[in-house]
Each structure stands twice: as structure tokens, then as C-alpha cells.
Amino acid sequence: xxxxxxxxxxxxxxxxxxxxxxxxxxxxxxxxxxxxxxxxxxxxxxxxxxxxxxxxxxxxxxxxxxxxxxxxxxxxxxxxxxxxxxxxxxxxxxxxxxxxxxxxxxxxxxxxxxxxxxxxxxxxxxxxxxxxxxxxxxxxxxxxxxxxxxxxxxxxxxxxxxxxxxxxxxxxxxxxxxxxxxxxxxxxxxxxxxxxxxxxxxxxxxxxxxxxxxxxxxxxxxxxxxxxxxxxxxxxxxxxxxxxxx
Amino acid sequence: xxxxxxxxxxxxxxxxxxxxxxxxxxxxxxxxxxxxxxxxxxxxxxxxxxxxxxxxxxxxxxxxxxxxxxxxxxxxxxxxxxxxxxxxxxxxxxxxxxxxxxxxxxxxxxxxxxxxxxxxxxxxxxxxxxxxxxxxxxxxxxxxxxxxxxxxxxxxxxxxxxxxxxxxxxxxxxxxxx
Amino acid sequence: xxxxxxxxxxxxxxxxxxxxxxxxxxxxxxxxxxxxxxxxxxxxxxxxxxxxxxxxxxxxxxxxxxxxxxxxxxxxxxxxxxxxxxxxxxxxxxxxxxxxxxxxxxxxxxxxxxxxxxxxxxxxxxxxxxxxxxxxxxxxxxxxxxxxxxxxxxxxxxxxxxxxxxxxxxxxxxxxxxxxxxxxxxxxxxxxxxxxxxxxxxxxxxxxxxxxxxxxxxxxxxxxxxxxxxxxxxxxxxxxxxxxxxxxxxxxxxxxxxxxxxxxxxxxxxxxxxxxxxxxxxxxxxxxxxxxxxxxxxxxxxxxxxxxxxxxxxxxxxxxxxxxxxxxxxxxxxxxxxxxxxxxxxxxxxxxx
Numbered sequence: 001x002x003x004x005x006x007x008x009x010x011x012x013x014x015x016x017x018x019x020x021x022x023x024x025x026x027x028x029x030x031x032x033x034x035x036x037x038x039x040x041x042x043x044x045x046x047x048x049x050x051x052x053x054x055x056x057x058x059x060x061x062x063x064x065x066x067x068x069x070x071x072x073x074x075x076x077x078x079x080x081x082x083x084x085x086x087x088x089x090x091x092x093x094x095x096x097x098x099x100x101x102x103x104x105x106x107x108x109x110x111x112x113x114x115x116x117x118x119x120x121x122x123x124x125x126x127x128x129x130x131x132x133x134x135x136x137x138x139x140x141x142x143x144x145x146x147x148x149x150x151x152x153x154x155x156x157x158x159x160x161x162x163x164x165x166x167x168x169x170x171x172x173x174x175x176x177x178x179x180x181x182x183x184x185x186x187x188x189x190x191x192x193x194x195x196x197x198x199x200x201x202x203x204x205x206x207x208x209x210x211x212x213x214x215x216x217x218x219x220x221x222x223x224x225x226x227x228x229x230x231x232x233x234x235x236x237x238x239x240x241x242x243x244x245x246x
Numbered sequence: 247x248x249x250x251x252x253x254x255x256x257x258x259x260x261x262x263x264x265x266x267x268x269x270x271x272x273x274x275x276x277x278x279x280x281x282x283x284x285x286x287x288x289x290x291x292x293x294x295x296x297x298x299x300x301x302x303x304x305x306x307x308x309x310x311x312x313x314x315x316x317x318x319x320x321x322x323x324x325x326x327x328x329x330x331x332x333x334x335x336x337x338x339x340x341x342x343x344x345x346x347x348x349x350x351x352x353x354x355x356x357x358x359x360x361x362x363x364x365x366x367x368x369x370x371x372x373x374x375x376x377x378x379x380x381x382x383x384x385x386x387x388x389x390x391x392x393x394x395x396x397x398x399x400x401x402x403x404x405x406x407x408x409x410x411x412x413x414x415x416x417x418x419x420x421x422x423x424x
Numbered sequence: 425x426x427x428x429x430x431x432x433x434x435x436x437x438x439x440x441x442x443x444x445x446x447x448x449x450x451x452x453x454x455x456x457x458x459x460x461x462x463x464x465x466x467x468x469x470x471x472x473x474x475x476x477x478x479x480x481x482x483x484x485x486x487x488x489x490x491x492x493x494x495x496x497x498x499x500x501x502x503x504x505x506x507x508x509x510x511x512x513x514x515x516x517x518x519x520x521x522x523x524x525x526x527x528x529x530x531x532x533x534x535x536x537x538x539x540x541x542x543x544x545x546x547x548x549x550x551x552x553x554x555x556x557x558x559x560x561x562x563x564x565x566x567x568x569x570x571x572x573x574x575x576x577x578x579x580x581x582x583x584x585x586x587x588x589x590x591x592x593x594x595x596x597x598x599x600x601x602x603x604x605x606x607x608x609x610x611x612x613x614x615x616x617x618x619x620x621x622x623x624x625x626x627x628x629x630x631x632x633x634x635x636x637x638x639x640x641x642x643x644x645x646x647x648x649x650x651x652x653x654x655x656x657x658x659x660x661x662x663x664x665x666x667x668x669x670x671x672x673x674x675x676x677x678x679x680x681x682x683x684x685x686x687x688x689x690x691x692x693x694x695x696x697x698x699x700x701x702x703x704x705x706x707x708x709x710x711x712x713x714x715x716x717x718x719x720x721x722x723x724x725x726x727x728x729x730x731x732x733x734x735x736x737x738x739x740x741x742x743x744x745x746x747x748x749x750x751x752x753x754x755x756x757x758x759x760x761x762x763x764x765x766x767x768x769x770x771x772x773x774x775x776x777x
Contacts, residue, residue, distance in 0.1 A: 051535065067535070069504075069534075070504070071479065096452065100451075100478045100479060101451065101478060101479035101480070101481075103478060126452045128454070129452035129453060129454050129457050130452075130454075130457055130461075132452040132457065132460070132461070132476065133476055135478065144457070144461045144464070145452070145460055145461055145464040145474075145476045146464065146476075147464060147465045148465075155476075
């Protein structure tokens, strides 16, 4: 019988991913692993893990990986790629890591046009520490540090990272995708495939933002979390490709 | 007097809540108390435990290697902690979910079908209050009437909620009566 | 005054508000998240300001700026976050600005664990950042003491115009205990003297400058000497400790912070077993309470048991200095977020007697 679907070759079925039920980190990890498999990059890949929930995936992927200091993944990745251009470097970061404490490194790596792939998990809060307000938190969204809801006067407006990065001259592929239903997951897979392929071809910096579910901290079940993405989040964060050099 | 209690089960069984309630009730009774939660990365569906220590005197460590009491709300918790009992200690076993039995003859075991009793009262949510009642009934660490009143009031002031929690507490007390 | 059964982190946050704190900036990190979460609501109720900074670095720099205007200010974090704040703390210390910093420490180095540990002793009491400055460092053993020390920290900070560093850990931060919270201070009495802070510009004499750069070594030496004199003053006036059952002690234990309360239990247990044990528990880590150790009867006592939740040990070096290397130092250590057990202290003491 022909095998038509299998686990990504280098993931460990014995070790759970450690993510909560319904969390999109699992999906994002699978897409990333499948893309690396598609191009046969297991031996060349180096994953840069963030501080935050994303880092829980590090034991599941049997790949070279390094956990960066909080927010500094793009800097760590820049140096690894510069000195080891044959490696395929993926900086996998959440919204606290990439858009709060790591904003400087994020923007400068993008502006230098490093030949990296950045995968950005936007779930509108700090997940690991228990659901605090993130730069991506929606206006009105209640979190443990915005108990009355995010307020534009007090907290500023949500950062639209994909749009910001698309404004820079150097990046070559920038887009926002979502992981709340099958149709969107297929599109996200295509974007991650493309971003990694472009790095292999030496085409430069790519940034894939993934609107993700965080049922635990949203205090919603996974089905309602997916509905929230459709009803609320995509209104603030439109999906699409903002820049495509190809 | 210094009594240690470890409460363990799945996340979502209200383990932390009854731990805090017990500490609160002890403090209202004029005793010293500590509550210490186990904490980890935020992942749902894992196991949870907390330690409550009640004493007349100042309390040192908020955790204890040897336990005076254990409330085991599920099988993995029972297996993990039952060997830490002191001689003469009290184990409250949630027999709705735990199949194992206490083998140590020097430990007093009370099998309380907490989920079933809670279900009979109309809400599976109050299984934690049932075992809390059982614990107080079995150990007498606090005056039962006082503890029941304080705990029920803390858990909800709405009359129907208050009554439900009081009944759950009583069901636990009843289940450990000799 | 009513007593409350309250979590360490929240007790410290509320005590800060009652002690006059009207500005807080911080960033999410476990196990101190309850402090910013609590203050994100509470500070606005008293007319104060809470900001979740975009980073640890931004947060401490917000404190630096606000504190220079005389507003009682605080930040909190946990071990790796303190590393990021360190340069900001050196600016606050170098500029002689009062501020309060809480470290709810966890196991290290780097990310380590999120459970409480005592591995930040050197990084808190000795060298927070380059430059040889110190903070006034206190370390509580109970939730009550944590609340009391945070409350008083604002007074000490103002009195000496220094950052006060509260070194606690995930054990104290996350446990609930009975606390009598201190009274609310009158806001009128809180504002620091106009003599040093940035206020309205009236004339050149009222303009203030905060800069830590000095064009010559001689000029910097003047500042450094003033700093040294300040630290000497603390050594003289501010050493604090608890001596527990030391009067007739034949066996001496020493420990601070969360290990201190556990060592105290061990002392009681040893006494119950007929062993005359006693405990010296430093409350200030800088100034270190050398005086506490001067009272040891060195004719009779030849060893000291140093309990510390850090491997390799750190606090023991200050104990050795304070006791002038006259004793045998027996380390009882756990690390990485493992809480030291009363039983293991008792066993080790009995074994070594």
C-alpha cells in the first residue's frame, strides 16, 4: 500500500509537544517540520527558539536548535547564518518575544535583509507567563495586565508586524496567514514552504506571521477560539501577502 | 501542633481552590497556615498539587517530605504521593477516580467517591468541596462547623451556591464517619 | 488591623502601594507575574501609574526617569530579568536616585527553572552590574516580612537616595500566608525633598542634572568616596538580623530568606531532640550583619552550618568573612529550585556533631 501521509521524519512521537490542547503552536510546528522535510533540509536546519511557549517545541523536533535570549532570536540567527550560509535558519518566535522585548533585533535583522526565515506566532497575548497583554493584544481585549481591556490611550494600538516589516526595503517575502481552519492551514503551509525555499535559493529575508489560537489564556474552548479568530482577530489583522519579491 | 496536607489531582479539579480555602479557614480560626502551589509552564490538562500546612506555631517550610495527610483526586496523584505518608497519617482517596488501595497498615485510608457524591448533589464541580469536608471530618484539624461556614461563604455568596457547597461539605464529612 | 491570608507576591505589591509606590513598570516573567498583574489594577485606584514595559530594560529605565522626579517607584522581575535590568540599576545607584527593585528569584543560570532558588546572592548583594556600586539589599523569610520590608524599602530608599533591592524567591512569592498589612501612608508625606529631584524649573538654582558620566577620574573619585562612605554608614547603622535561640546555642546554623525559615524549623526540631541549636538569620544582605556573628562564643563553637538553596554556594563566603574564617563551614545546599528539607538539615547537623 502506498504511504500518503506520515509524521515529519525528524519529530519525536515519544515526546509530546508540551502545548495545551487547541494551541496553534502544534500546527505551526507541524507545518515547519513538513516544509523542511519537503526540501530534505533535516541536516541543514537550525531552529532558533524563543523564550515563551514556542520554546516548548524544542524537544519534539530532533533538529539542531538553540534557544535564544528573550527577544534576541533574530540576532542569534543572523550570526549563525552569516558564518554558516549553508545552514537553513528559522527564527521561530511569539509575539512577546518578537514584538515586545525583541522589537529592535526583529526590525534590524529585517532591515539588513538577512537570508533568514522568521515564523511569527501571533496569539494576542503572552502565553507562557499566564496571558498578559502583548504588543499584539486587540483593543478592548482583557488580559491579566489590562484588566479593563486594552485601551488605545493607555496602551497604544496593536502592532501590525507583517505590515511594519513589509514597509522596509530589504525583506523579500512578507505575509500574514492563519491557523484556525483547514483552508487557512493549507495556505500557511504554502507560505512556509515558499519562505524556506527562498532561503535555500539565497533570495533573502522572509517573514511569515501566523494568527494563532491560545484557548488556555483566551479562556475559550478551541472551537470558540477559532470563531474568535474569524470574528475579531482577522478584522484587526487582515490576512494576505504584503510583499513578494518573486 | 503542625499538620501537613498535600492535595493532588488533575488541573481543573479545583485542587488549588480548596487548598487556599483551607488555609484561609485556618487563618480565620486564629492558627498559622501556609499554602504553596506547585507551578510550572502554563499548560492545560496536566497534574496539579499544593501543600497546606496548619500549625499553632510559626511555620518553616511550606512543603513537607513526610505528610500527615494526602487528598488524592486521581490515580497518578495517588501513586506518586502515597509513599510519603507518616505513620498514622490520613489519606482521603477519591474513589470515583482512584482504583488503587492504601497498602500501608499504619496509614488510615478513607475512600470517598467524591465525583459520584458531587454528581448526586447536582454538580460535579463540587467534588473538591466533598473531599475537603472529608478531610476535616477525618482529621478534626479545624472545627467542622466553623470551617464549613467559612469555606461555603468564600466559595459563593449566592444562596443556592452556598447551600450546594454546604451540602457537599456535609457529604464529605458523612462519608468518613466511622 | 485585620489579618489576611494572601500570596507573597500580592502582599509585596499591596505593601508597595501602602508604602507610597505610585509608579510601577515591569515585564512578564514567572514567578513574579502576580506583582504586575495586581498593580495593573491597584495603582490606578490610588492615582498611580502602571506600565507594562516592552522589555525589562525599558521598565527599569522608566523607573529611572520617574524616580528622578521624586515619585516613589518600583519594578519587579525574576532572575534572568534582573540581568537585563542591571545597567539601569547602576544608573539609578550612580545618580543617587531612590527606587525599589524586587527580585522573585528562580533557579539559574540563564533561564534555569521557574521554581524559587537562592542563586542570585552574588548578583544581588555583591555585583548587580559593573562599577562597584551596591544596593541596600534585604531578604525576607516570611510573607509578613516581605510585606514589611517592601513597605519600609521606600523609606530607606528615600532616606539614603539609593535603590533598595528586595531579594526574595519563588517560594515566598508564591506561598500564601497570614499577613497583617501595614497602614496606608499619607500621600502628602511621601514626596521626597525638592532639594535633589527634578521639579518645575524656576531658576538656574532649581535645575537638576542626573548624569553618571564624569570627565575626569578625580571627579569620579569624589563620587566613589561618597558612595563608600554611604556604605560604611549602612554597615554601622543598618545591619539587621534575627538571632533565634542563640543565647545558649551549642550548634549554630545560619541561613537567609526562604532557607532561613526552614532552618528555623530545623533548629526547633533539633531542640526537641535535645540539641541546643540556634540560628543567625540575616535580614539585610548588604549591609551584611557582621555584628550578628560577633556574638558567637568562639571558645565553644568550632563550626557553623550554612543552609543555602544554591549550588555552588555563595552566601557562605560572607559568613566566612563575618566569622573571620575561625570556624569550619558545613554547607547544606539544594539548588535549581529544589526546596531544602527540614529533615535533611537536621540529619546533616546530627551527622556532623
